[in-house]
Amino acid sequence: MMRSKIAELLESTHFGTEVTVMGWVRTKRDSKGGFSFLEINDGSTIKNIQVIAEDKLANYTKEILRLTIGCSVIVKGILVESPGKGQKVEVQATDVKTIGWADPDTYPLQKKRHSFEYLRTIAHLRPRTNTFGAVARIRNAMSYGIHTFFQDRGFIYLHSPIITGSNCEGAGDMFTVTTLDLQGLKHKDGMVDFREDFFAKPASLTVSGQLEAEVYALALGNVYTFGPTFRAENSNTYRHLAEFWMVEPEMAFCDLKEAVDLAEEFVKSILTSTLTNCKDDLDFFNRFVDKDLISTVEHIIRSTFERLTYTEAIEILSQVRERFEFPVEWGKDIQSEHERYLCEVVFKRPVVVTDYPKEIKPFYMKVNKDGRTVKAMDILLPGVGEIIGGSQREDDYETLLNRIKEMNLDPGDYWWYLDLRRYGTVIHSGFGLGFERLIQFVTGLSNIRDAIPFPRTPKNLEF
Ligand code: 4AD
Numbered sequence: 001m002m003r004s005k006i007a008e009l010l011e012s013t014h015f016g017t018e019v020t021v022m023g024w025v026r027t028k029r030d031s032k033g034g035f036s037f038l039e040i041n042d043g044s045t046i047k048n049i050q051v052i053a054e055d056k057l058a059n060y061t062k063e064i065l066r067l068t069i070g071c072s073v074i075v076k077g078i079l080v081e082s083p084g085k086g087q088k089v090e091v092q093a094t095d096v097k098t099i100g101w102a103d104p105d106t107y108p109l110q111k112k113r114h115s116f117e118y119l120r121t122i123a124h125l126r127p128r129t130n131t132f133g134a135v136a137r138i139r140n141a142m143s144y145g146i147h148t149f150f151q152d153r154g155f156i157y158l159h160s161p162i163i164t165g166s167n168c169e170g171a172g173d174m175f176t177v178t179t180l181d182l183q184g185l186k187h188k189d190g191m192v193d194f195r196e197d198f199f200a201k202p203a204s205l206t207v208s209g210q211l212e213a214e215v216y217a218l219a220l221g222n223v224y225t226f227g228p229t230f231r232a233e234n235s236n237t238y239r240h241l242a243e244f245w246m247v248e249p250e251m252a253f254c255d256l257k258e259a260v261d262l263a264e265e266f267v268k269s270i271l272t273s274t275l276t277n278c279k280d281d282l283d284f285f286n287r288f289v290d291k292d293l294i295s296t297v298e299h300i301i302r303s304t305f306e307r308l309t310y311t312e313a314i315e316i317l318s319q320v321r322e323r324f325e326f327p328v329e330w331g332k333d334i335q336s337e338h339e340r341y342l343c344e345v346v347f348k349r350p351v352v353v354t355d356y357p358k359e360i361k362p363f364y365m366k367v368n369k370d371g372r373t374v375k376a377m378d379i380l381l382p383g384v385g386e387i388i389g390g391s392q393r394e395d396d397y398e399t400l401l402n403r404i405k406e407m408n409l410d411p412g413d414y415w416w417y418l419d420l421r422r423y424g425t426v427i428h429s430g431f432g433l434g435f436e437r438l439i440q441f442v443t444g445l446s447n448i449r450d451a452i453p454f455p456r457t458p459k460n461l462e463f
């Protein structure tokens, strides 16, 4: 059966041709004049197509009159110019077939607007709402934009592993992967004996594909990963997920400044292509979620990101320290309230903070000449705060080995990573962008759980 996508029909001027629409009923209105209006959506666009079904259709009384929200239908009919306001085309039905009923007494998605919290409890049905259909299309278009950005620049797409034996970002927040029988777990000297486990050693879900991306960057030049990453931090916030997608480019012969330049170009490029390719969906968010959304995105694209060091950021923040819940002090991490203050109040545009104290950053970052700070960079956006974290990597063998020891990590676990510094080491840098946070920024959604199809958060794994 030839299926006509609603997105295409709404742009079509081939009036008088026969079309076949397949989708779900969004609304139905029965008119006294002997016909019904059906609004059908098929997911190809946020817009519905209007179908007019007259009572002369054989199944009008028995079937069409009984249709309710959520029923799936196949409509054959003639594409005609619409006399009504708000749409250019409509379908004059010649045949309406119901494929699946949706009992209005139990179908959860009725016409009224539902809260985001409620919709999270029906994650299997929420893609049928305007909001979540739009998020899915935007997510798709942005993924495509990300691949296009790197492919256009000759980056190689690398599939880094999901199961890993190493810890990229520092111990403590990883999910263990095991086939051990947890009920009858045997201990040896009070410890779990991982020699009995699948890999004969502890294994986890990756928190980042960076270490493996470095391996390939030091052979292929420029690479990027784009895949799921996992963090078992117990943070129930509007911007943390236990499973999220990260984009991680890694560039050989590239220093911190060049990495920041690329990151700025990258963010602007993805925002620009999203504005162009997702116009209808963004218009929807602009109307119903945040009236300043599109103008904010356009402002970010036009602005030059403000660059300052961590030390400079602390100086600015300490002048207004009483505004904050968390302490402002050199050596302490910059919290999300601080990030947002810098972006939203001080600079009113994205901010890049570089050169953090080495104690609060992972072992792999290049130590500066001062011995106290590392060549780190965080990019902060208004609303969501940190969107990108990255750095120039330590390329000196001895310094890296010392950092691993200082951080109480076992150099034996990182022998292959250290080897990259023993054989043909080069200056190299990279960063990671949190994909859902960027989606959050573009859509104005206040909770990251609405930016991914099936969110994983503490105590939440229904779907
Ligand atoms: O700053 P992070 O931890 O950096 C890394 O993982 C580096 N290995 C990246 C690299 O240099 N290749 O994470 C990068 C980004 C953050 O800036 C944030 O946007 C996002 O990933 N992120 C999360 N997003 C959702 N939920 C979480 N729990 C996140 N943790 C980090």
Ligand code: MG
Residues within 6 Å of the ligand: 378, 386, 388, 389
């Ligand atoms: Mg970070």
